[in-house]
Structure formats: structure tokens, C-alpha cells
Amino acid sequence: MLDPRNPVALTQALVRCPSVTPNEGGALQLLADVLGQAGFETHLLTFSEPGTPDVQNLYARIGTDAPYLLFAGHTDVVPPGDESRWTHPPFGGDIVDGVLYGRGATDMKSGVAASVSATLRWLEENGGKPPRGSVGFLITGDEEGPAVNGTVKLLEWAQARGERFDCCVLGEPTNPEALGDMIKIGRRGSLTGRLTVEGVQGHVAYQDLAENPIRGMVRLLEALMAKPLDGGTEQFGPSNLEVTTVDVGNPASNVIPASAKAVFNIRFNDLWTAETLADELRRRLAEAAGNSVRFYVVFEPSNAPAFLTPPGPFVSLVSEAVESVTGRKPVLSTTGGTSDARFIKSYCPVIEFGLVGKTMHKVDENAATADIEALTGIYGAIIRRAVG
Numbered sequence: 001m002l003d004p005r006n007p008v009a010l011t012q013a014l015v016r017c018p019s020v021t022p023n024e025g026g027a028l029q030l031l032a033d034v035l036g037q038a039g040f041e042t043h044l045l046t047f048s049e050p051g052t053p054d055v056q057n058l059y060a061r062i063g064t065d066a067p068y069l070l071f072a073g074h075t076d077v078v079p080p081g082d083e084s085r086w087t088h089p090p091f092g093g094d095i096v097d098g099v100l101y102g103r104g105a106t107d108m109k110s111g112v113a114a115s116v117s118a119t120l121r122w123l124e125e126n127g128g129k130p131p132r133g134s135v136g137f138l139i140t141g142d143e144e145g146p147a148v149n150g151t152v153k154l155l156e157w158a159q160a161r162g163e164r165f166d167c168c169v170l171g172e173p174t175n176p177e178a179l180g181d182m183i184k185i186g187r188r189g190s191l192t193g194r195l196t197v198e199g200v201q202g203h204v205a206y207q208d209l210a211e212n213p214i215r216g217m218v219r220l221l222e223a224l225m226a227k228p229l230d231g232g233t234e235q236f237g238p239s240n241l242e243v244t245t246v247d248v249g250n251p252a253s254n255v256i257p258a259s260a261k262a263v264f265n266i267r268f269n270d271l272w273t274a275e276t277l278a279d280e281l282r283r284r285l286a287e288a289a290g291n292s293v294r295f296y297v298v299f300e301p302s303n304a305p306a307f308l309t310p311p312g313p314f315v316s317l318v319s320e321a322v323e324s325v326t327g328r329k330p331v332l333s334t335t336g337g338t339s340d341a342r343f344i345k346s347y348c349p350v351i352e353f354g355l356v357g358k359t360m361h362k363v364d365e366n367a368a369t370a371d372i373e374a375l376t377g378i379y380g381a382i383i384r385r386a387v388g
Helices: 007-015 026-036 108-124 151-160 204-209 214-227 274-289 313-326 370-387
Strands: 040-047 052-062 070-073 099-102 132-139 167-170 182-184 189-198 240-247 259-268 294-299 331-333 348-354 366-367
Touching: 007 026, 007 099, 007 108, 007 370, 026 040, 026 052, 026 108, 026 132, 026 167, 040 151, 040 214, 040 348, 070 108, 099 313, 099 370, 108 132, 108 370, 132 151, 132 189, 167 370, 182 313, 182 348, 189 214, 189 274, 214 259, 214 274, 214 294, 274 294, 313 370, 366 370
Parallel strands: 070 132, 070 167, 167 348, 182 331
Antiparallel strands: 040 052, 052 132, 099 366, 189 259, 189 294, 240 259
16 A cells, blocks of 8 residues: 655656646546545646647645645656667656656656655644644646646636745756755746748749848848847846757759748846847847848747746755755756746745756656655755744
8 A cells, every 4th residue: 555655655656657748647636635635625627728638737735824835846747758768667667776767757756756745744743734834735737738727727726716825846856966956946938939031932043033031041040149148147147049940941952942931949037028038139130131131030929937036035944954954055046948937936936946857858767766755855844944
């Protein structure tokens, strides 16, 4: 029988749930059962949106008073790919030589399991009830997918029923080399642009009758990248633009194409919003194009702003908890891609701390069982400092 106070066993049970986005795979139901048996008020909620798959999510809380510490995370995982390339079955949860293998072992079923086990241990120490305050869980099945029917709507639902959070820990893998290396206190924003340069198709031998859009595309891309967007800030590195694809769709070597297309993505710091950044890039393009390059640019809607949880009491509390267990003083970082913390930051201060992320999304994704247990100890230390 599963003992949910054992984070390794709980991680193993969650890994064995094939919860590839948007399928719940039994993972959220398992957590709802575990938390419900421990006295939590639990809600399994399915959200919908036209054009996207329905997604199930979990909200659970024990206690009614402040302070309210929220643990957030996701149980959905990316597909395993070619399963024949795995040394251990991706949904087997095998443990070999102190290492647990499986999709989600790092990202991030281990983080969810560690937070649940830490909370159950804390409740057991206090006779099954919080000595003060509240602890809750906000777990989505849509983090690896469109992120439409998950955390965003779950937060809106919670707010509508009067839930107010004081602080949140998101258990994404954050450590580059060893547990205790790094806490994420913010994330860069993300903005994607699609650039089209128009030309006139024609034979390469009669170039005067055609207009090659590739020449204009080179000029415009150079204008986007030639000058740094900024020099960075105290907590963020410089914003960075990368061209991710350039295409003319032209199979012939003797034909000047009619148009050229490019896609670029910017990971930007808190000097910008998506709107101000798009304005700056339009300005650069227009200046470089002059009257000789015909182009248009479209920026995709962005739900990934740059954000920061400034160093202060909550960040210090988490840092002290990490150091008390690992002996390492974690670096405060804003590196990496986007996460659901970008949604949570509008409701309360949020930090991210989880396992070492070296194997996430890879074949033979895995986590050291000792690290899962240590992470549980860190979350327990956070609970005691934040709630009681």
C-alpha cells in the first residue's frame, strides 16, 4: 500500500500514471485521494476552451486562516518519444542504484510528490491539523501544453471563491548541478515575431525584371540583431533576440522567390513589456526598410511577461530553508524558459525551487532518490518557517 509520506514512493506512483498532456492519466485523481484522506478540501476541475483540449486540474487546501502557503506544479508530461531508446520504461518508475527513472521523474512529479509528502509529515507532527495558517496545492495538467485550460483558469476560479494566497513555491527543476544551487525568483518574458518580406518572382537570368526578397530580409534581420536591446538589470541579463527560421519555400535554383519569411523569438527582461518591445522592433524594421523593402511583421500574442519576486522576507525564508538542508547558499536567478510562475505572480509572491534539471524532457529522465528525500526536507523547512 502506498505511503504518501514517502516522497520516493509517491513519485514512483505518479510516474506510473501516463499523464502526457492533456491526458490526466490518473495522477491528479491519485493526489486528490491522498490529500482528501489527509483532511484537505479537494476539487478536481476540468476547464475548456474552443480549439484546445479539455484539461483536468486539482485544487486542495487544509486550514482556513492566514498565512496561506501554496505549492504549485503540474503532473502532465511531454511525450516519451521512441520508447525503444529508453533503458527503463518511461512510465515504469524503475529504481536502480538509488535513481528513479521515468517521464516526469524530474519535471516535475518529484516536486509535486515532495511537497505533498512534506505537508503530510508536517500535519502528522501537529496532530493532523495545521497549528496555524493554511497549506494548499494548485496542480495543473496543462503546463506542457497550450497553458490555456490550466493554471490561469484555476487561479481565476480560486480567486472567484475568495481564496487569497500569501506566498507560493513552484516545484519546477531549478538546479543546474546539485540540489541547493539555485532558486528562480523571476523569469524573462517571451515574444515571437513573424517577418515577411515581399519581392517579385522571376528568372535569375533576368534579375532586372524581378525583386529578390532575400536581400531585404538580410537587411532587416541585421537591423534586429545589430544593436543590443539593452544592457540587462541587477536581476536580469540582457534581453536576447534569436532568429529561429528563415524560409523562402523555393525548390528551384534558377528562380528568384516571391517572398521570404523569418521567425524570431526574444527572451526579454523587466525593462520591457511585450508591447514596448514590439514597438521598438517595428521601429528598427521600418528604419532599415526605408522605401526599398516591402515587409510586414506580426507578433504572436504573449502570455509570458518578464517578472521578478524581489529579494525580501519570502525569498530569504526559502534561501534559509534550502541552506539548512543542503549546506549550500542558493544563487538567486532569473534564467531559463517560461513557467506557470508567470501566472501565479499576479496573485502572490512566487519562487521556483525543485530538483536538478539535467535530464528533464530527455530519454531516461531520472532523479536521485536521495535528492527527492532532501527536497522533501527543504519543503518541510519552508512550511515550518512560513506557516508554523
